[in-house]
Amino acid sequence: MNKQQFLNELEEILELDSDTLQGEEVLLEIEQWDSLAFLSVIAMADEHFDIIIQGDRLEKIKTVADLTALVEEHLSA
Amino acid sequence: MTTETAIQPMNFLGKRILITGASTGIGRACAVLLSQLGATLVLNGRNESQLEKTLSLLDGEGHHVAPFDMSDIDNLCGWVKTISKQQGYLDGFVHCAGVQITKPIRLFDQQFFDQTMHVNLASAMAITKGFRQRRDKNKPGAIVFVSSIAGLIGQTGNIVYGTSKAGLMSLTRGLSMELLRDNIRVNCVAPALVATEMAQRTQQELNDMQYQHILDQHPMGIGQPSDVANAIAFLLSDSAKWINAVTLPIDGGYLAN
Numbered sequence: 514m515n516k517q518q519f520l521n522e523l524e525e526i527l528e529l530d531s532d533t534l535q536g537e538e539v540l541l542e543i544e545q546w547d548s549l550a551f552l553s554v555i556a557m558a559d560e561h562f563d564i565i566i567q568g569d570r571l572e573k574i575k576t577v578a579d580l581t582a583l584v585e586e587h588l589s590a
Numbered sequence: 591m592t593t594e595t596a597i598q599p600m601n602f603l604g605k606r607i608l609i610t611g612a613s614t615g616i617g618r619a620c621a622v623l624l625s626q627l628g629a630t631l632v633l634n635g636r637n638e639s640q641l642e643k644t645l646s647l648l649d650g651e652g653h654h655v656a657p658f659d660m661s662d663i664d665n666l667c668g669w670v671k672t673i674s675k676q677q678g679y680l681d682g683f684v685h686c687a688g689v690q691i692t693k694p695i696r697l698f699d700q701q702f703f704d705q706t707m708h709v710n711l712a713s714a715m716a717i718t719k720g721f722r723q724r725r726d727k728n729k730p731g732a733i734v735f736v737s738s739i740a741g742l743i744g745q746t747g748n749i750v751y752g753t754s755k756a757g758l759m760s761l762t763r764g765l766s767m768e769l770l771r772d773n774i775r776v777n778c779v780a781p782a783l784v785a786t787e788m789a790q791r792t793q794q795e796l797n798d799m800q801y802q803h804i805l806d807q808h809p810m811g812i813g814q815p816s817d818v819a820n821a822i823a824f825l826l827s828d829s830a831k832w833i834n835a836v837t838l839p840i841d842g843g844y845l846a847n
Binding site for chain 2: 525526528548549550552553555556557559560565567568569571572
């Protein structure tokens with residue numbers, strides 16, 4: 514999975530149109546970012562990258578770019 | 591109270607029991623307890639080295655490990671028959687194998703549904719199919735499924751797992767009637783949160799507040815694997831010979847809260 518595909522997965526979770534996320538968006542300002550989106554991101558990272566993003570770590574994330582950085586080393590070019 | 595049964599109500603001497611999911615958690619606790627009660631065990635699990643560890647914890651002799659993929663549904667029946675042929679007559683089985691993945695409905699897909707349902711529910715049916723064939727109907731058989739209170743309550747993000755566990759409860763009732771003629775009892779336990787590797791994973795996936803909320807719903811704290819194993823051993827034993835089709839919550843009062 515590359516960065517764009519990751520963002521597309523995130524858009525799916527947040528029920529946004531494709532290719533709308535740029536990176537600088539603040540998660541708390543996205544209307545659909547709620548506790549279920551939170552759980553969904555953890556499940557998605559586990560399924561696609563075989564990593565567990567710890568709940569407390571994800572809670573400290575502010576932007577979409579921060580979130581991407583969390584899984585960056587697992588993304589392909 | 592002078593009978594031997596009253597002195598040792600859960601005596602498994604001379605009985606051979608198959609335990610799935612025996613490599614960790616509740617399955618491992620079951621294996622240890624049933625071996626202490628005299629049973630000879632066949633241990634199934636995904637992780638062979640962990641199964642060997644469980645084996646090293648057992649009392650008594652004659653136990654075996656038998657790894658097999660619980661999602662290989664069409665071959666499970668034959669696998670059970672082979673175990674019976676090679677290791678000896680099975681008096682009972684405990685189905686602890688299961689997978690739990692927290693996923694809200696927005697991430698639902700067929701692969702996720704199939705995997706959870708195959709490992710948690712269809713495997714129970716396939717093993718039962720193998721277990722009941724060519725039995726000596728003079729010998730009582732007993733089955734215990736490990737369900738979950740997730741099958742009795744609503745839990746956010748846990749819908750497919752909860753559905754599979756509710757399915758086990760329904761399966762318990764149906765099989766208990768269908769297998770009367772085979773002299774097999776079928777019961778089920780429904781634990782709340784138990785201190786297992788599965789629970790550790792759940793804790794990692796949640797933030798402190800979310801996990802504390804789960805803990806607060808357990809009036810007596812979370813359970814230990816041995817708390818569930820004790821109930822399973824009872825339901826499996828001849829002491830429970832008039833108990834059939836039951837789903838027993840093992841929840842430290844969770845459902846009363």
